[in-house]
Amino acid sequence: MSLKAKPMPSLDYLNSILEFKDGFLYNKITRNSRAVKGQLAGAVSGKYRLICLHGEPFLVHRIAYYMVNGICPEYLDHINGNRFDNRIENLRPATRSENACNIGLKRTNTSGVKGLSWAKKPQKWLACIKLNGKNKNLGYFESKELGAEFLELARELLHGNYANHGYKENVFCQ
Numbered sequence: 685m686s687l688k689a690k691p692m693p694s695l696d697y698l699n700s701i702l703e704f705k706d707g708f709l710y711n712k713i714t715r716n717s718r719a720v721k722g723q724l725a726g727a728v729s730g731k732y733r734l735i736c737l738h739g740e741p742f743l744v745h746r747i748a749y750y751m752v753n754g755i756c757p758e759y760l761d762h763i764n765g766n767r768f769d770n771r772i773e774n775l776r777p778a779t780r781s782e783n784a785c786n787i788g789l790k791r792t793n794t795s796g797v798k799g800l801s802w803a804k805k806p807q808k809w810l811a812c813i814k815l816n817g818k819n820k821n822l823g824y825f826e827s828k829e830l831g832a833e834f835l836e837l838a839r840e841l842l843h844g845n846y847a848n849h850g851y852k853e854n855v856f857c858q
Contacts, residue, residue, distance in 0.1 A: 692750050693737055702735075704751050707771035709735065709744055732767050745770040759783045765848060778846065781816050785843040789850030797832040798850030799839075811835050815842055 692698075702725055703710045709725040719725065726735035726744045733744040748770050750756040761778035762769060765788050778786075789798045795809070799822075803810040808824035809831040822838055825831035839847040 690740065690742065692742070692747070692756050695751065695754065698747065698751055701737075702747070702751070704748050707748070707769060707774070709748060709770075728768075733770070745775055748772070749775050761786050761846065782843075782846040784814065784817070785839075785846035786848045788848055793850070795828065797828065797835065798848070799835045800828065800831045811838075813838050813842065 701712055701715060703712050711719050711721050711723055711725050714721045718727075726733050728734075729741070734741045735744050735747060736742075745760055745762070745767075746756050749760055749772065752772050757777035759778045759780055759782070761776050761783045763774050763776055763786070765786060766774070789796075795801055799812050801810050801812070803824060806824055808826060809828050810824055811822040811831045811834055812819050813822055813835065814820070822834065825834065836849055839849060
């Protein structure tokens with residue numbers, strides 16, 4: 685079972701062992717040598733902060749959202765793109781597609797513009813955008829600036845509030 689689809693522990697249980705404050709979960713009680721009363725709950729594992737409850741890993745942002753709202757949607761999006769900023773105002777329910785729209789500029793990007801790459805054969809800039817999990821070619825552009833401007837407009841139109849132009853607070857994805 686994936687971390688996203690896992691059923692949450694009861695709210696009563698979570699509220700008895702954890703406190704959510706300013707975007708962080710703290711241990712209310714000492715559960716073991718690594719979960720000590722008053723200390724930050726969980727640990728960084730991979731791209732996210734996780735907390736183990738009854739031997740099962742849970743994403744901290746999902747636990748936090750659930751503790752505050754009483755529900756946990758299948759997908760949660762970090763609005764500012766920072767996976768460790770778990771303030772409630774930075775978390776919003778999303779579909780898988782919406783969540784994917786808010787991915788920043790990849791580290792492997794060489795143009796510096798999300799969705800824009802140099803096409804050797806036509807000697808022009810190629811603009812592409814992802815929509816519902818599929819790449820869509822938006823056309824070739826003579827200049828990088830025109831391609832970037834077109835992509836920004838397309839993202840605003842197609843991705844709406846989930847649009848991430850890749851330069852938002854210099855947040856990169858892997």
